[in-house]
Amino acid sequence: MATILTRYGDGTMLTMSEKELMQDLEAGTQDAAERGNIPALSKEELAHLFDIFSLPYNFVSVEPGNEVVLTYDAGTLKIRRVGVNVDRIQALQIYEKIMGADTMELCHVDYSFKPIKPIVTMEQPILEQALLSTHVPLFYGAMPNLGTYTQPDGPFPNPSELMPMGDIEGARASYDATVEEAVKDIVYAARAMHASGADGINLDTVGAAGEADFKASLMAADILKKEFPEICIELGMAGEFILGMHGEMEWEGIRLAGMYPHEQVKLAEKAGVTIFGPVVNTNTSESSPWNLSRAITFMKACCDVATIPIHVNMGMGVGAVTVNDHPPVDVVSRASKAMVEICRLDGL
Amino acid sequence: MVDEQTIKEAIKAIVDHDEAKAIEITKKFIEAGNNSLEIMTEGFIPGIGEVGDQFGRGLLFLPGLVQSADVMKKVTALVNEALPEKQLEKPGVVVIGTVKGDIHDIGKGIVVALLRANGLVVHDIGRDVDTEKFIEEAVKVEADVIGTSTLLTTTMGHQKDLEKELKKAGLRDKFKTIVGGAPVTGRWAAKIGADAYAEDAQDSVVKIKELIG
Ligand code: B12
Numbered sequence: 040m041a042t043i044l045t046r047y048g049d050g051t052m053l054t055m056s057e058k059e060l061m062q063d064l065e066a067g068t069q070d071a072a073e074r075g076n077i078p079a080l081s082k083e084e085l086a087h088l089f090d091i092f093s094l095p096y097n098f099v100s101v102e103p104g105n106e107v108v109l110t111y112d113a114g115t116l117k118i119r120r121v122g123v124n125v126d127r128i129q130a131l132q133i134y135e136k137i138m139g140a141d142t143m144e145l146c147h148v149d150y151s152f153k154p155i156k157p158i159v160t161m162e163q164p165i166l167e168q169a170l171l172s173t174h175v176p177l178f179y180g181a182m183p184n185l186g187t188y189t190q191p192d193g194p195f196p197n198p199s200e201l202m203p204m205g206d207i208e209g210a211r212a213s214y215d216a217t218v219e220e221a222v223k224d225i226v227y228a229a230r231a232m233h234a235s236g237a238d239g240i241n242l243d244t245v246g247a248a249g250e251a252d253f254k255a256s257l258m259a260a261d262i263l264k265k266e267f268p269e270i271c272i273e274l275g276m277a278g279e280f281i282l283g284m285h286g287e288m289e290w291e292g293i294r295l296a297g298m299y300p301h302e303q304v305k306l307a308e309k310a311g312v313t314i315f316g317p318v319v320n321t322n323t324s325e326s327s328p329w330n331l332s333r334a335i336t337f338m339k340a341c342c343d344v345a346t347i348p349i350h351v352n353m354g355m356g357v358g359a360v361t362v363n364d365h366p367p368v369d370v371v372s373r374a375s376k377a378m379v380e381i382c383r384l385d386g387l
Numbered sequence: 388m389v390d391e392q393t394i395k396e397a398i399k400a401i402v403d404h405d406e407a408k409a410i411e412i413t414k415k416f417i418e419a420g421n422n423s424l425e426i427m428t429e430g431f432i433p434g435i436g437e438v439g440d441q442f443g444r445g446l447l448f449l450p451g452l453v454q455s456a457d458v459m460k461k462v463t464a465l466v467n468e469a470l471p472e473k474q475l476e477k478p479g480v481v482v483i484g485t486v487k488g489d490i491h492d493i494g495k496g497i498v499v500a501l502l503r504a505n506g507l508v509v510h511d512i513g514r515d516v517d518t519e520k521f522i523e524e525a526v527k528v529e530a531d532v533i534g535t536s537t538l539l540t541t542t543m544g545h546q547k548d549l550e551k552e553l554k555k556a557g558l559r560d561k562f563k564t565i566v567g568g569a570p571v572t573g574r575w576a577a578k579i580g581a582d583a584y585a586e587d588a589q590d591s592v593v594k595i596k597e598l599i600g
Contacts, residue, residue, distance in 0.1 A: 049572050074444050199496050203503070205457060207450045248493070249449075282493070283448025297445035323572045324586060362570040364540055 043092055046370055048323040048330050050361040057093075060328055064088050067325070067332030074280075075299040077340035080332060084381055088335070091377050092328050098372045107379050108386035110142040110350050112180060112243050112275055112316075116150060121364065128169050135175050141386070144178040144241050145169050151184035152224045153193070159228050163235040170236050178273060179232035180241025183225060183256050185248040188217035195220075198284065214251040214285045218258070221251075225259035229270075233263075239271035239313070246303075247277035249284030250295040253303070257290050257310040264311025274307050275316035275352055276300070279337060300341035308347050314386070317341050318352045323362050331359035331374050335381050342382045350386035351378055358387075389416070389429045397430025402437050402447075404454035406461060413465045423469040427462070432505070435459050439501050439589030449500070456504030463506050479507045479599040482525045483534035485514035486545035491538035491568070494588075498536070498567065501588040502595065518548045525562050531599050534591070537568040546571070547579040563598040567591060 042054045055063070064085050072079035080088070091099065111117075114134045115127040125133065127145060134140040145166055147155055155162065166179055189197045195217055198210035229240040240263065245256045260272045281303065283296030290306060298306075300317035307315045319334035338358075342349050356362040359374040375387055389397075393412060400409035409431070416426045438455045441447035481502060485492050492514040499511045510528050512520060525533050535546045546566045553559040565583040566576050576584035583598055585591040 047572065047574070049570060049574070051572075051574060199492075202449060202453050203500065205453065207453065211450070280445035283442075283445065283451075286448035286450040296448045299445070320569070322586070323570055324574075324584075356569060362540065 041093070045092060045327045046361055046367065048321045048325055048327065048361055050363040050367060050370075053326060055326065055328070057089075060092055061085070061089060063326050063329040064092075064332040067329035067334075068336045070329075071319075071333040071336035075301065075337055075340060077299070077301060077336065080336055080339070080381070084335075084339075085332065087381060088328070088332055088377055091373050094373075097369050099369075099376050100372060101376050101379050105379060107384065108141040108350065109139065110144075110273075110314075110386050111140050112144050112178075112241060113146050113150060114140070114143055115146055116148055119148070127165060128172055131169055131173050131177070135173050140175060142176045142178065142239075143173065144180045144243075145237075146180050146243075150181050150243070151187050152181045152221065152228050153184065153187045155181050155228045156224045159231045162228075163231055166232060166235045166237055170238075176238035176271075178239040178241040178271075179228075179235075179237040180243050180273070181228070182244045182247065183221050183242055183252050183259075184244070185214075185217045185221050185252045185255060188220050189213060193217070193220075202284075211285050211287070214249070214288065217248075218251050218255045218288075221255035222258045222262070225255065226262050229259065229263050229272075230266075233267055233270055239273055241273045241275065243275045244277040245274050246281050249282040250288040251285060252277070253281050253295050253298075253306075254288055254290045257306055260307070260310040260312050271313040272311065273314040273316060273350070274312045275350075276303065276318040279317075279319045300337050301344050304341050304345045304347070304349070308345070312347060314348045314350055315341075315345065316350045316352050318357045319359070321356050321359055321362060327359065327361070327370050327373070331377055334359040334374070335377055338378060338384065339382045342384050348385035349382075351382070351384050353378065353387045389421070389425050393426070394430045394433075397426060398434040398437060401431055401434025401455050401458060402441070404451060404458050406458045409458050409462050410465065413462045417465070417469045423466040427466045431459060431462055431466075435501075435504050436589065436592070438504070439592060442497070442501070443587050443589055449497070452497075452500055452504065456500060459504050459506070479532065479595065480510070480528055480530045481507050481532045481534055481595060482510045482512060482521060482528060482530040483536070484512040484516035484521060485536045485538075485568075486542050486549075487515060487517050488545070489537050489539050489542040490514045492536070494538070494568065495536040498534070498585075498588045498591045501592055505592045505596075507592075507595065518545055518552050521549055522552060522556060522558065526558070530562055532563045532565055532595055534565045534567065534595070537566075537571065540570050543568075543570060543575065546575075546581065550580045565591070565594055565598065
């Protein structure tokens, strides 16, 4: 019987029998179906995943005509992180002209809207020059990062200190206060970048600090869309479900905590978001087949209900990609092929 | 023996953080002449286990977890009061923090909340913590377990440093170590010589209780 060479979620190599491969594919989809209360993958879809993992090649791909848009967030930051010392405009050019990126994002190393606010006039000319020296649609983006509004990094009491002391109301009030401030900062920076000609505004790692993060992003998108009906807004998530740090926070009468991608996207649509970037976290202890089958189950449920383009987050530690600084090509290409072929999504 | 009905009610009282109900169940159980430890191990502990599991699935949220933990504290006090002196268990002591160079602490905070809910004494020494500080604190509070959290592949090495430093100080046998954080695995724990790895908050409770024995 054939053995399949694959990996764990942390990148460690692993060999599996065909039977083990099928078992992990089934267990992965089952886990997602139970958590998200969504349909598990069909026999045919699991068989398709099985075939992708069985391919003897290091790099796999889709058939001509099935390519999707490749969009990169925080590329101007990530290229520096791996030690390539280029400035931001050069980074964008490398992504576009050498790596074939279809869209790019310009961002600052201090990747949060709050610290961008006071330096926005310094960021505008960089964006303007970047727009003149690249062709691809160019986003300007940062993280809502609501953690920067609470002590010690911001003015409001730290909910993670109040909560353990039993001050639930105090913690909730603090979360509510951070939302108001964050919305102002996001809208302020987005207006400026829109005025400078940004092709889109990207809100990245939405939900990282729980529901407040998600709510602020939805509110900001809503305001921007009403003000500039033609604006393109991308919302990229931080994790697969909205962490319930507040528990009762609502937007438009809907409770945000515990929402999975297929529910998140409906709110994003309602807020006027143009492109939605859902996330499924990679489990480092489980195998790549388990992670991919699980991730696809969530993403398929999201794509099935979405009426706006879906660009699934695929990168270190998300979208079944291993947690490595340089994720291995066998995993990335298999995950990408499977996402495109099974979920009918619009971009990665 | 605890009957099925009481077990169900005890679990529900913890999940719903219904303090009055939990206290009523405990008192009734003790007054009937039962060993109070039984209602703890068969009812309340599975209850807080259910809370941890639901939190991990996005079905229950932090305020709920904190309130369930509070009810847990109240019933633990009642159960302990009713125990004969020699059966009184000394709660396990855990020192936990995020390693040097890493400021991610959301996951660690959740682990801390659930460990406390399960009756462990937890000293949370924060984030971006020097390796020496973990050892200093563990010695000071006579910890049973040292837990390190890291979310960055670039700082995972500090979990290994802790093992080395503990050995160098001749303290490796004095404490158990547990590692956690998204990039960490059981394989990593085995490789660096840590005593355990836990995947999430609920798993941390299980693994730490195993370590304490
Ligand atoms: C939120 C977040 C942040 C927040 C952190 C806020 C905070 N106070 O924690 C902010 C915005 C500040 C941040 C900053 C950075 N981040 Co960050 N961040 C994340 C994000 C989106 C989520 C992490 C999280 O909270 N998860 C939810 C919690 C509940 O899960 P968890 O932490 O895994 O915890 C669970 C288990 O692991 C376990 N556990 C956790 N700790 C412990 C401890 C023990 C003892 C045990 C037993 C168990 C255990 O139980 C927990 C509960 O179930 C991840 C991406 C992602 N989606 O995972 C990136 C991510 C971790 N960040 C990343 C990076 C690169 C950074 C920055 C360097 C960005 C930058 N400036 O360039 C900085 C780091 C600064 C620093 N020195 O640390 C990378 C890491 C890449 C790598 N090389 O490892 C990630 C993976 C994103 C990515 N793909 O690029 N980040």
